[in-house]
C-alpha cells in the first residue's frame with residue numbers, strides 16, 4: 001500500500017488549483033510513474049496528492065487558430081507519439097518520448113510529469129528546448145506562461161511554485177516551422193534505460209547554409225541545457241564536415257559533464273561531441289539540406 | 293484513510309468495490325482472486341503485473357485502483373474462453389515460451405495488446421522486441437517468447 005496521507009481527486013482545473021492552494025504540501029499526481037515509485041520507496045514529499053487524472057481537457061493535443069501546437073500536460077507519451085499533429089509539425093517530440101521506458105510506462109507517463117519532475121535525464125527535455133516550448137501554468141492567482149528556457153533551475157528543480165498546475169505545452173509556429181529536428185538518446189541498454197546523454201538539434205537552412213542551429217543536451221550539466229557557443233559557431237556555415245567538427249569543438253564550452261556510475265566525464269564528453277555532429281547532420285538533412 | 297467506491301468490469305464481469313485509495317490495481321485484483329497478476333518489482337520495471345485497462349497495457353503495480361473506475365480491465369484469466377486458450381496463450385505454450393511462468397501472465401497481456409494494436413499490419417522483429425521491452429523474464433532468454441509472438445503476428449520480411 002502506498003503511504004498516501006491525503007488524497008483528492010480533482011473534478012476540474014479550478015478544483016485542482018483550489019486543492020493545491022489549500023495545502024502547501026499537496027503535490028500533483030499525473031501518470032504516477034515517478035510519484036508512485038517515490039511513495040513505494042517511502043519518500044515523505046508525496047504524501048498529500050491532488051490527482052488530475054479525471055481532467056480530460058488536459059489530455060488534448062491539437063493545433064489552435066494561431067498555428068500553435070498544444071500538447072496537454074496529461075497526454076501520455078503513447079498519445080503524443082501517435083498523434084497526427086505531433087507527427088506533422090513537431091515530430092522530434094514524438095521521436096524523443098518514444099525512447100522512454102517500455103510500452104506500459106509510455107502508456108501512462110506524461111510529458112507534463114517528465115518536465116515538472118525536473119530530471120536532468122528527462123527524454124522530452126531536449127526536444128522541448130529546441131522548440132522553445134511555452135508552459136501554460138495555472139494557480140490560485142490565475143494563468144501565466146513560462147518558457148522552457150530557464151524552467152529547469154537545478155537538479156530535480158524547476159521554477160514551479162507550490163500551488164502551480166501545468167495545463168499544457170504550447171509550441172509557437174516560429175519555433176517549429178521550417179526547422180528540421182532530431183533527437184538521439186545514448187544509453188547503456190537499448191530499452192528501459194535512462195539516458196547517459198540525450199541530444200536534440202533543430203536546424204533552419206538558408207539554401208545550403210545553416211541560418212539557425214538549436215542544440216540541446218540532457219545529463220551534460222546540472223540541468224537540461226541549450227548550447228549558445230555551438231549554436232553561434234554554426235551560424236551562416238555551409239553543410240560540410242568541417243562545420244560539424246567546428247560545432248563539436250565549440251560545444252565543449254557549453255557543457256559540464258560529470259563522472260557517475262554510468263559513465264566517466266571523459267567518455268561523456270566524447271559522446272557529447274559525437275552526438276553534436278550526428279544530430280546536427282540529421283536535423284539539417286531533415287530540413288532539406290545535403291552535406292558535401 | 294478514506295475508501296472510495298469504484299465500478300469496473302474485470303474480464304467482462306461487473307464489480308462494485310470499496311477501495312482504499314492507497315491501493316494499487318495489482319493489490320485489488322489479487323484480492324479479488326485474479327492471482328495471475330504477479331508482482332515482481334513493484335516499481336514498473338518488470339511488467340509481471342501488466343493488465344489491460346480499456347485495452348491499454350499498464351503496470352498495475354504503479355496504477356492506483358481508483359483509476360480503474362468506470363473502466364474495463366483484462367487479465368490473462370479472462371483471455372481463456374470456455375476452457376479454450378486464446379491464440380496468444382496457445383502460442384506461448386507451443387513455442388515453449390514458459391518456464392517457471394512468473395512473467396508469463398504479464399507477457400501474454402503485453403502480446404495481446406501488441407497484437408490488437410498492430411492488427412492488419414506487418415511488424416518487424418525489432419518492433420516485437422521494442423513492444424515487449426517493458427517485460428522481464430528470468431528464465432527463457434526471450435528467444436522462445438519472440439518466437440511465440442512471431443507465430444501470432446504477421447511478420448515483415450527481415451529489415
Ligand SMILES: Cc1cc2nc3c(=O)[nH]c(=O)nc-3n(C[C@H](O)[C@H](O)[C@H](O)COP(=O)(O)OP(=O)(O)OC[C@H]3O[C@@H](n4cnc5c(N)ncnc54)[C@H](O)[C@@H]3O)c2cc1C
Nearest residue numbers: 030031032033034035101109110113114116122123166336
Ligand atoms: C520503469 C520506468 C522507466 C522509465 N524510463 C524513463 C526514461 O527512459 N526516460 C525518462 O525521461 N523517464 C523515464 N521514467 C520516468 C517517468 O516515466 C517520466 O518522468 C514520466 O514522464 C513521469 O510522468 P508521470 O505523468 O507519470 O508523472 P508523475 O509521476 O505523476 O509526476 C511526476 C512529477 O511531476 C509533477 N507533475 C506531474 N504533472 C504535473 C502538472 N500537470 N502540473 C504540475 N506538476 C506536475 C508531480 O507532482 C511530480 O513531481 C521511467 C519510469 C519508470 C517507472
Ligand code: FES
Nearest residue numbers: 332333334339353
Ligand atoms: S511488479 Fe509491476 S512492473 Fe514489476
Ligand code: FES
Nearest residue numbers: 391393429430431
Ligand atoms: S518463465 Fe520464469 S520468469 Fe519468465
